[in-house]
Amino acid sequence: MRPRIFEAIVVIGLLATAAPHAPAQTTSRDVGQKASETGQAIRDYSVEKKDEAVAHAKKITADLEAKIKDLEAQAAKQTGEVKAKSQAQLKELKAKRAKASRKAGELGRATKASWEKAKEGFADAYRDLASAYDRAAAEWKK
Secondary structure (H helix, E strand, O other): OHHHHHHHHHHHHHHHOOOOOOOOOOOHHHHHHHHHHHHHHHHOOOHHHHHHHHHHHHHHHHHHHHHHHHHHHHHHOOOHHHHHHHHHHHHHHHHHHHHHHHHHHHHHHOOOOOHHHHHHHHHHHHHHHHHHHHHHHHHHOO
């Protein structure tokens, strides 16, 4: 039964991140939910599936990167205090993105002994990044 659950979680994670430019009806709550599901999908990879986990981690990070670039384009059009606030949020997002990328690299270099810690590290960093994106996107829609 475990492999079926594993496959379902992986599929959910892949579907959750399949469209880097999600349609306008995607809500910030959807992004948060997808981040949670994706983090769980990464946690379920075994060390024997490390290459798949690393590829998945890089893909979901790149997908979120595209969404961050969309926010950057929106920020470039803003002025005054709103622009200053959005620049601060972008700075936070870029720092969290860098951490998630580092953790994805650590995932790729993990040994059997460090696998669990590397998975948790990436899942936590990705969830943190996705949550920060979620907050920024919600704020900018006001």
